[in-house]
Amino acid sequence: MTSHTADLSVLKASNQIFTYVVVSDIHLGHDRTPTQHIISSFIRTVLTDANKDIHVLFINGDLFDQQLKLNSEAAQIIIQFFHKLLDYCYVNGIKLRVLEGTPSHDWYQSNLLVRLNDVRSQRADLVYHRGLAIENFPEYHKNILYIPDRWISSQSDLERQVNAAMGKMGLKQVDFAMLHGQCVYQTLGHKTKEFTYDEAYLHRLVKELIHIGHFHKYSHYDRIIANGSLERLAHGEEDPKGYVRVSGGQWAFIQNPYSYTYKTIKITAKTTLEKLDKIILKLPKGSYVRLYMDALHDFNHAFKDLQVRYLDYELTRKLKGDSSEGETDTYISDAEDLLQAAPEFTEINIYEMLMKSVLAKHQLSPSETEKFYKFSEIFINAETEASV
DSSP states (O other): HHHHHHHHHHHHHHHHHOOEEEBBBOOTSSSSSOOOOOOOOHHTTTTTTTTTTOOOEEEOOBBBBBOOOTTTTHHHHHHHHHHHHHHHHHHOOEEEEEOOOHEEEEEEEEHHHHHHHHOOOSSEEEEEEESOOOEEETOOOOEEEOOOOTOOOSSSHHHHHHHHHHHHHHHOOOEEEEEEEEEEGSSOOOOSSSSBBHHHHHHHSSSEEEEEEESOEEEOOOOOOOOOSSSSSTTTTOOOOOOEEEEETTTEEEEEETTOOOOEEEEEEEHHHHHHHHHHTTTTTOOEEEEEEEETTHHHHHHHHHHHHHHSSSSEEETTOOOSOOOOTOOOOOOHHHHOOTTTTOHHHHHHHHHHHHHHHOOOOOOHHHHHHHHHHHGSOOOOOOEO
């Protein structure tokens, strides 16, 4: 670390409470959402004047979407972006910490960021965590646990590795955790063979906040925060995207207003071509638009004509009862896809399972209970798409 960065870090540590940003699931090199757009979103939402005061920028896994060739167009603009990222962190005295994500996405390609930093005359304070590790920040009196995706195979394996790492440092707990994977609450109703973190164990292990990447939907469970992806990368991801900023243990979800457009339109018997025009033609060119409709609908029979009509858009269709267009394990399914993925569930017993799970684990006030009942009703006769 250069003296410039070291001096700024000391100044920040002495004058401010511990402040950081967590962003994950960037997916550079994605096949659908353009890499240039992803980079632009990152610069415009994360590398801002408002974040110059942070102490650490955590990239919590899946910086890449797939293995890239160095001579590809995506790789070339990624290299330029990495220099901007390193410049931002160096100039503002920000520590940059990168965690390896899902193996099939990252492929240890964040080594490129390390190599670029190593040959620069102005090097940022950068550490790339490829395995389970605990890092001590003495200037902030904080210990951070890092665990990549699919590093752990079982609860006993997790406890053995964590206890060994803490034992070497004389710790009984860590202050924060940066994980890439999945928690039990995120997988209710999903069939998965991957290791799933137990929330109770994480809350005993970590004193303050637990950050987890991998699922692209923003959510939180007590002190566990899933910031979701920075960008929309598929249909079923039409919820807000962004990152999390933490200061003094208080966290806030910061929305990315520039996120790419993926819109699902539910086609009904009343949907006319004029109504469809009003929705689609208002969207940015290049948007991904999916028509969700019955196989017998006229729009399905004339779908090729619709594709010609909307040449400036990526138009696809999903027919009712067709589960072939499912999301990968990095995407949260919507309520309807959840029912299709788990035939043993019905709308009613998913609702009952959700209610029992939450009410058993949380002490809710009468007003909170009423709000939760209203929210949970979306799982009965769920209407998750926009209807026209």
